[in-house]
Amino acid sequence: MAVYLDHAATTPMRPEAIDAMLDAMRLVGNPASIHSAGQQAKRVLEESRERIAATLGIDGIEVVFTGNGTEAVNLAIKGLWWSRQTDAARPRLIVPAGEHHATVDTVEWLAAHEGAVIDEVPLDDVGRLRLDVLEALLAEHAASVALVTMLWANNEVGTIQPVAEVARLTAAAGVPLHVDAVSAYGQVPIDVRGLRRETNAPRGAGLVALSVSAHKIGGPSGIGALVLDRSAALEPLIHGGGQQRKVRSGTQDVAAAAGFAAAAEIVHAHLDDDATRIAALRDRLIAGALAAVPGVHLSGDPTADGRLPGNVHLSFDGCEGDSLLFLLDAAGVAVSTGSACQAGVPEPSHVLMAMGRSEADARGALRITLGHDSTDADVDAFLAALPAAHAQAAKAGLAARATSFDR
Numbered sequence: 001m002a003v004y005l006d007h008a009a010t011t012p013m014r015p016e017a018i019d020a021m022l023d024a025m026r027l028v029g030n031p032a033s034i035h036s037a038g039q040q041a042k043r044v045l046e047e048s049r050e051r052i053a054a055t056l057g058i059d060g061i062e063v064v065f066t067g068n069g070t071e072a073v074n075l076a077i078k079g080l081w082w083s084r085q086t087d088a089a090r091p092r093l094i095v096p097a098g099e100h101h102a103t104v105d106t107v108e109w110l111a112a113h114e115g116a117v118i119d120e121v122p123l124d125d126v127g128r129l130r131l132d133v134l135e136a137l138l139a140e141h142a143a144s145v146a147l148v149t150m151l152w153a154n155n156e157v158g159t160i161q162p163v164a165e166v167a168r169l170t171a172a173a174g175v176p177l178h179v180d181a182v183s184a185y186g187q188v189p190i191d192v193r194g195l196r197r198e199t200n201a202p203r204g205a206g207l208v209a210l211s212v213s214a215h216k217i218g219g220p221s222g223i224g225a226l227v228l229d230r231s232a233a234l235e236p237l238i239h240g241g242g243q244q245r246k247v248r249s250g251t252q253d254v255a256a257a258a259g260f261a262a263a264a265e266i267v268h269a270h271l272d273d274d275a276t277r278i279a280a281l282r283d284r285l286i287a288g289a290l291a292a293v294p295g296v297h298l299s300g301d302p303t304a305d306g307r308l309p310g311n312v313h314l315s316f317d318g319c320e321g322d323s324l325l326f327l328l329d330a331a332g333v334a335v336s337t338g339s340a341c342q343a344g345v346p347e348p349s350h351v352l353m354a355m356g357r358s359e360a361d362a363r364g365a366l367r368i369t370l371g372h373d374s375t376d377a378d379v380d381a382f383l384a385a386l387p388a389a390h391a392q393a394a395k396a397g398l399a400a401r402a403t404s405f406d407r
């Protein structure tokens with residue numbers, strides 16, 4: 001069996017989640033129906049919502065189920081932006097550089113179709129947003145800012161962002177904050193109500209929305225959630241029956257919610273122990289990789305507490321990340337590249353470029369991510385396969401950027 005080290009993309013479903021889904025699939029009844037079969041389905045759905053809410057420090061009513069994390073991000077950003085235009089013109093969106101494409105593409109759509117003005121906050125050299133720039137933007141433009149959106153932790157390099165500080169700044173400025181916590185949920189503690197209390201958040205401002213996804217924590221694909229504070233005003237993306245607070249319409253997936261809840265409870269119960277164990281594997285992998293081959297550089301925050309416990313992000317001099325990925329895959333080790341590939345042409349990681357790294361660094365990136373079933377043997381297998389893969393990738397060098405289509 002191949003060694004799987006791409007848990008940031010998705011992680012294997014937990015047995016408890018599979019069992020919960022199978023049990024729920026045997027139920028017949030739409031949770032919106034008022035007969036007993038429908039009410040039985042609704043009971044499972046609402047219990048699942050409450051169980052997930054408990055892992056995030058909120059009430060069940062504040063969990064809005066979505067089809068995935070990307071939908072949750074879209075619902076938060078577009079919904080908050082539209083709502084904030086109803087009583088005044090607030091065209092500005094403040095967004096850090098290097099965000100996930102769920103955010104990047106959403107804010108670019110709002111700019112192209114709705115006239116949104118994007119203010120980008122630069123990153124420092126470890127991928128952390130510049131608080132001084134954000135503070136200055138809020139001081140100058142708060143009255144015209146629709147919202148601030150940010151990652152809890154960068155999905156590529158794993159750097160944990162200063163969420164509490166941003167929440168405090170936005171609360172003081174009277175601006176709503178959305179946090180994409182898809183990569184962070186299940187790896188670091190998240191207490192939304194506690195953070196709102198700590199940052200003195202008034203109604204409708206500060207941290208009011210947070211996105212998560214089930215498949216990142218060992219739940220099923222096809223379900224995510226938007227945590228939405230009761231005080232937040234939001235325009236829906238989908239119209240219909242208004243099943244979830246009139247924020248999201250559509251028949252809800254009871255089985256997926258049950259699987260999500262089972263995974264969330266397991267992760268939450270073992271969060272600290274798992275983070276400690278996985279971080280130890282991460283640190284051993286980093287040390288081994290830096291010693292195994294020449295010209296390798298760690299990206300993101302190098303401190304143990306400054307990055308996600310399961311994230312390792314490396315750049316290799318003179319190598320294409322894609323080449324390393326394919327060579328490691330051939331050796332039975334599954335990892336990810338930090339670059340996107342468009343029309344078959346390797347493109348540099350926009351995250352590393354935002355951190356001030358060279359294009360060569362950004363093209364030679366590899367993301368290795370550990371999860372709940374990762375072991376020392378997985379780390380050993382990666383470190384054993386890396387030297388040969390690196391030697392071949394270094395021999396091939398960097399691919400030419402020009403193609404026959406450029407002539």
